[in-house]
Amino acid sequence: MVEEITVLDLQVHRIRHLAEMGNGAILVCNRLENVEAGSGRIALQMPGFHMPAIGQFHVGQLMRVSGKICDWKNPRDGRTEKQIRVTHWFPIMPSRGNWAQLVANSPHFHGIGQAFANHAADRLGDRLLDAVAEGDVAFLLACCPAFPPEMARSLGRLWASWCRDTLAEWLSRFQLPTSALPHLDAAYCGCDAALRRLNADPYRLLAFGTSWRKSDSIAAKRFQVAKDDPRRLHGAVIHVLQKRYMAGDTVVAEPDLRKYVANLLHSDDAASSALLLTFRNGGFVRFGDRQFQLRGVWAKDTLNARSAPPQPP
The missing domain is CATH 2.40.50.140 (Nucleic acid-binding proteins)
Structure with a gap:
């Protein structure tokens, strides 16, 4: 059993x-x-x-x-x-309701204290997490005038440090290389956003060199992502298009794309659903005789074509 x-x-x-x-x-x-x-x-x-x-x-x-x-x-x-x-x-990342308890007790936030953490959470309301992530010192000072200004000034810096160490811990929990940390930081404009995006959709790991098997295992076992979950279907299509692009194929024919996606998902029906979903979500562009291209690649090629000097007659 x-x-x-x-x-x-x-x-x-x-x-x-x-x-x-x-x-x-x-x-x-x-x-x-x-x-x-x-x-x-x-x-x-x-x-x-x-x-x-x-x-x-x-x-x-x-x-x-x-x-x-x-x-x-x-x-x-x-x-x-x-x-x-x-x-x-x-x-995992805090919500407004449990943020104060985290900040008041974490060694990362030495000197902040329970009183300031509770007050900031109450006064900032729904703006709390964004203001802290953005390091909006002026807003923090305006909302917490009864506390020493240094607390508000320190909070953004301490939060960034906490997010960086927490992202490193997150990667280590999945036996992923911490060398990906600066790339995640740059891609999402901060470790705070990177953590939230990865916890929301673990298939985003595919864009940072994690294999399909590893990403799919993490999603299923740790995030309870079902086989027909839109995140899984979308991730499979984008993963195939990215791999083909890295191999030199800027476009992929529809039969080939369908076959590759079906191999990942172990289902022809799931592959059909995945292609339709990803197209509707804007993940790829369809043109010509059933040719598919990543939207980012299409945008790059279009921009290059517009900026190229005119050819002589």
Whole structure:
């Protein structure tokens, strides 16, 4: 019988035990879908080989965990509680509701404190995450005039540092090279946006050298992406077109594209759905006798043709 894997988004509430030399931890966490005080808590058994690559676990840390539910009996009083024996985890980005708890307790934000974090979250409202990511010091100062200006000035810099280390941890959780970090940072204009975009669609990893097999495995096992999910269908088509472009084919004939996509998705019907979906989403341009081209390549070729000097008669 195969044990069922449970997947939960959690925020660390308390560190019950942290073994020496990084040999594991017991973390008491709040489920993010049930954050009322004292409810929805669960303990994690974190093996030593799953300890963070950067820093240590701390109160307020946010993560998505996969693991197996087990019963643990307290040797002191004989009580039994449900725990998750973690098999995988990776960091996730905060929402407005759990941002203050993260910032107030993370070592990255030394000097910010709970009072300022709570006040900023309350006053900035829906603009909170964007203002912090953009380092909008003027807006932070205007919303938090009762606090030392240095707190607002430091927050953007500290947030950028936290996002960079968190993205590095995210990559390490999936055994992906951290050499991709500067490319992700540049492509999404910041590690904050990169983390949000990757968590929203793990198939974006394909654009940064990750294989289809690896990306598809991450999406299915860690993000519960279904086989017919639009992100998977779109990713397959774009991946094929990008690979053909790198091989020197600026355009791909429709029968060839359909065949390549069907091989990835293991389904002719899924390939047809993927081509239709990606075309409607603007992922590629169709022209001529059933020829397909990446929209970015088409735009580049069109621009080059317009800027080329006229040919002599």
